[in-house]
Amino acid sequence: MSSRRRTTIAVIFGGRSVEHDVSIVTGHQIMKAFPSENDDIVPVYISRDGRWFTGEALSDLDNFRDDDIQRHDGVRSCLLSPDTRHHGLIVDPLAGRFSKSEVRRIDVAFPALHGSHGEDGSIQGLFELADIPYVGYATLGSALANDKIMTKAVLRQAGIPVLDDSWCTRDTWFDRPDAVIEELLARFELPLYVKPATLGSSIGIGRADTEALLRASIDIAANFDRRILIEPAVTKGIEINCSVMGLGDQYEASPLEQPVSWDEFLSYEDKYLRGSEGMKSAERQVPAPISAALTRRIQETSIAAFKAVDGRGIARIDYLVRPDQNELFLNEINTMPGSLAFYLWREDGVTSTDLVQKLVQLARAAHAEKRRNTYDYKTNLVEIASQQGLKGAKGAK
Ligand SMILES: Nc1ncnc2c1ncn2[C@@H]1O[C@H](COP(=O)(O)OP(=O)(O)O)[C@@H](O)[C@H]1O
Ligand SMILES: [Mg+2]
Structure with a gap:
């Protein structure tokens, strides 16, 4: 056995996304892939309504059969602190008089979240603020x-070859559906695919072989997103x-x-x-x-x-x-x-173990690479501003 320090890896799953359930499965697959003798795996579950939990009971997939994860022993609420000094979770952040909140340091975050609030750059932004290495795309790539x-x-x-497309907002669709349809039919031949801009798992996606179906598909997609993509079917x-x-x-x-x-x-x-x-x-x-x-x-x-x-x-x-x-x-x-x-x-x-370990290694490498950037740039601007008053300093930018 190597003498390296054990790594604490937070596997984060669930999330405020239509792909919540898929993420629970992915999260458990990832946790199972880590050899337990090497690393400490901290399960972190985000409920459908965006509440954060941690605790051993979250490592058991059976406990997710209903939506009431809190009833299991040892499940505690938590949050990921954006404060770099915490470098991890605050467990029981609102602890009362008789209990204390505690900080659980994390070495690497492994988001197993699919879709909104997880795969879209938002949680990556939180990892960046916290200065915690994390698996996967950074904020820009995730959002894109x-x-x-x-x-x-x-x-x-x-x-890179992609299909031609058109898109509209749902406001445009509800205000001027006939104009939207006319424009689409002038530009493309049916069948067309209609998709909410940002969902996954085929949710809200429709194939339209007729004009009536095209209208119905856009109506459906508009329930799921503010922007709707329309493209020819292959x-x-x-x-x-x-x-x-x-x-x-x-x-x-x-x-x-x-x-x-x-x-x-x-x-x-x-x-x-x-x-x-x-x-x-x-x-x-x-x-x-x-x-x-x-x-x-x-x-x-x-x-x-x-x-x-x-x-x-x-x-x-x-x-x-x-x-x-x-x-x-x-x-x-x-x-x-x-x-x-x-x-x-x-x-x-x-193997799945090789894969998760490789991803953790890439997360650390990405974090080390980012450390090469300078974030602390000292100037004497505050000193000048305090001497001259704020009015004088305003013109400096
Ligand atoms: N332009 C297209 N032509 C033919 N089939 C398509 C087209 N776009 C999507 N599909 C089909 O719909 C499925 C879901 O669409 P996709 O864009 O992959 O959305 P999701 O993010 O939900 O996976 C694809 O796997 C494919 O089978
Ligand atoms: Mg797909």
């Missing part, structure tokens, strides 16, 4: 990749996914998977409810049955896309592909892929 409209804008600029295509891992100038692409057969699209049920462990029992072919040349092209495109959105840690990058035409479109970048895309890396002999 979480937004389907922005992802495509940035990737298009980087020369017909007679297949889906191919590739995972990328890395940081800085070093990236690796995984073998590819083909998740389902032609023309179908994966619904939430297909993805998560068919088996107990994520998509395990859904149809998936790894490696994907496409040519070596196309495989290589997708892997290269994946690395370029990962870099273009300032990626770090891991992502699963999804494509819509027409192999017979040698045509591919990058569809989306998932910065916290379900099951961490473990099943793809396994093909390269990477």
Whole structure:
């Protein structure tokens, strides 16, 4: 056994997102992957309404069968402090007269959150304030990749093939639906796909083969997001996914998977409810049955896309592909892929333990890299301001 200090890793799951339940499963998969003799794993659960908890009982998946996690022994409320001196959780932050709150130091945060308030840069901002190393994309990359409209804008600029698209706000849609439809039909041919800009797991997504369905799909998407993306459907295509891992100038692409057969699209049920462990029992072919040349092209495109959105840690990058035409479109970048895309890396002999440890190592490396920036820049501005009065100092900027 090495003599290195044990690392305390907070695995954070749940969250205020429609993908809350998926995140509970991902969080438990991650916790199970860490060898317990090496590290201290601190489970942190964020409820659907955004309350934070910690405690041993959160390591047992069975305790999540209902929404009342608090009734289990030892579950305590907590928060992640943005104060760099705490460097971790404050447990029982509102403790009363007879109990004390305590600080639980954390070495690395491992967010296992999918979608809003977790995969979108918001919690990454909190880790940045706290100065705690964390797994995965930083704030900008997370926010970009979480937004389907922005992802495509940035990737298009980087020369990566994406489908043409249009988008509107829900206010525009409710104010002028006929104008929106007219514009869409003038520009694109049906069928079209309609998506809320920032959700995942196929929630709120619709395929419209007729104008009536197009209207209905936009109505549905407008329930889920303020901005709605509309793009042409890729017909007679297949889906191919590739995972990328890395940081800085070093990236690796995984073998590819083909998740389902032609023309179908994966619904939430297909993805998560068919088996107990994520998509395990859904149809998936790894490696994907496409040519070596196309495989290589997708892997290269994946690395370029990962870099273009300032990626770090891991992502699963999804494509819509027409192999017979040698045509591919990058569809989306998932910065916290379900099951961490473990099943793809396994093909390269990477175990789930290797994968989580590698991600922790990348988190530490990213943090060390950021330390090279200077944040403390002393000036004599305050001294001048206090001598001259605030009016005089105002003009300094
Ligand atoms: N333009 C498109 N053409 C064909 N199928 C699509 C298109 N966009 C999405 N799909 C199908 O819908 C599914 C969900 O869409 P996606 O953009 O991946 O959203 P999510 O973030 O919910 O996974 C995809 O896996 C694919 O099957
Ligand atoms: Mg998808």
